[in-house]
Amino acid sequence: MKGAMIMKFMILGVCFLMMVPIFAQSVIPAPCVEEVIQDLVTTHGEAQQFRIERGVRQCASLWREVDGSEEDFVKFCKERFLSEEAGVENLFAKFSHYIEILNGLRNRMNVDLQKFVHLDMGPISEIDRLFSEYDPGAHIQEDLYLNKIAFVVALNFPHYTLKEKTELGETWTRKEWAYARLGDKFTSRVPADLIQKWGQIQIQSDAYFGDYNVHIGQLVDENQKPYFDVDKALITHWGLRDELKALYALKEDGLEKQRAIQAVMLNIISQEIPAAMISSTEYTWNPHTNTVWKDGQEVEVAREMDARYQVMLNNFHILKEMDPYYPTEPTYILRNSEIDMEIPMDDIEQLFSDFLKDPVSKDVAEVIRHKISRKLETFDIWYDGFKPRSDIAETELDAIVKQVYTDVETFKKLIPNILLKLGYSQKQADHLSQHIVVEPARGAGHAWGPEMKGEKAYLRTRTPKGGMDYKGFNIAMHELGHNVEQIMTLYDIDHYALRGVPNTAFTEAWAFIFQERDLQVLGVTNQNPLAKHWSVLDNFWSAREIMGVSLVDIRLWKWLYQNPDATAADLRVAAMKIAKDVWNEFFADTFEIKDSTILAIYSHMIAYPLYLSAYPIGHLIEFQLEKQLEGKNMGEEMERIYCAGRIIPQLWMKNAVNTKLSGAPMLEAVQNALDALVEVEDLDKNVEDF
Secondary structure, three states, X not given: OOHHHHHHHHOOOHXXXXXXXXXXXXXXXXHHHHHHHHHHHHHHOHHHHHHHHHHHHHHHHHOOHXXXXXXXXXXXXXXXXXXXXXXXXXXXXXXXXXXHHHHHHHHHHHHHHOXXXXXXXXXXXXXXXXXXXXXXXXXXXXXXXXXXXHHHHHHHOOOOXXXXXXXXXXXXXXXXXXXHHHHOOOOOOOOHHHHHHHHHHHHHHHHHHHOOEEEHHHEEOOXXXXXXXXXXXXEOOHHHXXXXXXXXXXXXXXXXXXXXXXXXXXXXXXOOOEHHHEOOOOOEEEOOOOEEEEOOEEEOOOEOOOHHHHHHHHHHHHHHHOHHHOOOOOOHHHHHHHHHHOOOHHHHHHHHHHHHXXXXXXXXXXXXXXXXOOOOOHHHHHOOOOOHHHHOOHHHHHHHHHHHOOOHHHHHHOHHHHHHHOOOOHHHHHHHHOOEEEEEEOOOEEEEOOOOOOOOEEEEEEOOOOOOOHHHHHHHHHHHHHHHHHHHHHHOOOOHHHOOOOOHHHHHHHHHHHHOOHHHHHOOOOOOOOHHHHHHHHHHHHHHHHHHHHHHHHHHHHHXXXXXXXXHHHHHHHHHHHHHHHHHHHOHHHHOOOOOOHHHOOHHHHHOOOOOOHHHHHHHHHHHHHHHHOOOOHHHHHHXXXXXXXXXXXXXXXXXXXXXXXXXXHHHHHHHHHHHHHHHOXXXXXXXXO
């Protein structure tokens, strides 16, 4: 380890040296730890004191009886501590090589074992589910402790707290950052059976939503007249939300259809949805009155009975079981913000709150009222009329897609052309596309990246039996953005330890950038000179919606920790109350409607713990990146920005756009857009002409 890095740390004071506590399960007494530290400092010199202090304490916190006696611990530390830079560099290189092999092959096995539950390949059998729930790598971490590899790394590569990385990271070299990331590798020791159980629950959660479709052709009014002429199986929440958005382009009957879809959503949230209406065409249903018919006769059917909230409880319980193994982050909320996101949760909440409270939202809402010629309704949080595609009926967009992208195989073949249209060079397009596999998703669609060079990235998108439609293409563009990031930040990064991005918000940002260019790829252009201003309003409205959803998610997790013995019914009541509270605090004045629960519809909140905050942060990052991309080559600029890899978020942003992550640039642009729309021409006319 370079002396400069050590000195930078030491000026912060010795208080940081004591930040690694001894785990409750540790068998190494404190006097032994202090004695080992002193002996090593005497042997290797005071210049190594920080590394010795941090490494020995970290190893002691993780040592168990199965690892050996107190004498074994002392012997291990004295024999395995490396003070020469050449030895540290060699250990770093060797570990990086071997961990890439383990990560890559484990990832490949998981991809293959879960294929039948993730892809549209017919009915899922019990053996499919059992294998999909098996994690072949669940024991890897424990094995690395038992054979002492984990202890060798923990002893020689200090773990830095988020505060330390923030204060020191700006002056670190790339290698110093890579060393620090290696120091993050072994900071806890979660039992393998809990890791395996967590993997099973994740698969079960995925499967719950993967099979959760509502056939909108079965939705009828009080006279049993269908709301929709054509049936579609819409997955919750994604498909329902996207169908609702598409209906803004429908001039006739669109509003009644939107209200019907919203009623479906509200029934899902309250769990009053009839269980018989989930992924079934056997019955018809009026979602406004919750009346069900079969063969024209009204029938009584059972509601879903809180299965939705039991999925969330299952996730909470397993993650809470892991809490004791993270003494410095003893809740999943802290682990999510301090370890995964590397943005303190208080900062995230404050960022969202300040953004949502900005009064400019009322002005944007007034523009929407002009465009739709009515008062806002709660589902207008998904208003989609600022986008140029909003004036094109989805049937027209479907036809445009089907002319070129007939199926997933064709989409795969045309990926190089898509990347060329987006500004990537031929070399980049060929390199990226050869590492991408495109497959039909059973659920809403997702991207799955490689963990080892030579492996593929997987793009899964929803594809109806008739071939790819606009929804599937739009999803595919989003997932393609993920794949491009995943490949570039694996193959083009200087150190394997720095592969990837600071957190999931940064890959979401790039996926949003791709998704926003879907019409460009289809050859549909917007000639309106004010288009960029409308785009700003669209980004702002989308960011507000997902921030509200994310705050519901965060507050509900806080409620769970305060009520760990809650039942699924208790959680349902709490979710609806919290959704109303967030709505009333940040949306009621803008919409002039109170007590809506609509913000609780997102499936992520139920199945993907605390993932939602990545989306609004991703929107803010996307906006700042879009400004950076203006007038520049997209492929070259992405390579410059994203190859910073997995450093902390604020430092990444400074390197990318020369400013920190903030909502202020978007809020300023919104006000400028509103001013421009008024200044250039009368706002009412601009609205009509858009």
